[in-house]
Amino acid sequence: MNRKYAYWISTVLICLLYLASITMYVTMGDKVSQSFVALGYPTYLREILIVVKALGVVAILSRRSIALSDLAYAGMFFHLLLALSAHVNAGDGGFMPAIVGLVALLISFYTQNAARAKQSPYPPHR
Numbered sequence: 001m002n003r004k005y006a007y008w009i010s011t012v013l014i015c016l017l018y019l020a021s022i023t024m025y026v027t028m029g030d031k032v033s034q035s036f037v038a039l040g041y042p043t044y045l046r047e048i049l050i051v052v053k054a055l056g057v058v059a060i061l062s063r064r065s066i067a068l069s070d071l072a073y074a075g076m077f078f079h080l081l082l083a084l085s086a087h088v089n090a091g092d093g094g095f096m097p098a099i100v101g102l103v104a105l106l107i108s109f110y111t112q113n114a115a116r117a118k119q120s121p122y123p124p125h126r
Helices: 002-027 029-039 045-062 066-090 096-115
Strands: none
Touching: 002 029, 002 045, 002 096, 029 045, 029 066, 045 066, 066 096
16 A cells, blocks of 8 residues: 555655746746857757647656557656756756656656556566
8 A cells, every 4th residue: 555655755756846847947937048058069959848838747647558668658757867968068057957857766766566556567566
């Protein structure tokens, strides 16, 4: 039962984090683009991330395809690692959301089989 709660709390947290960043990318486009330039990324990445982040949230929550859901977990994992690295290297102090996201993502991934009917072959089964 605790693993189910851990899954849903961490999954909702990671989805809210991604939805908040999508909202920020849409509503504060110029400021986000400036931040991307400061971190060394091209500004067109903002539009790509809006779409990819939304699709990742849908894939994890809907779980229509286990393979697609696991791919979304992998994409989010690498995105959060890159975000953490970029903020640490820039020294701007904006790395905490990436750390919180990584922790929530790992908990969600490793507890998904306890809470969902469709089982993923990758996390350990208990």
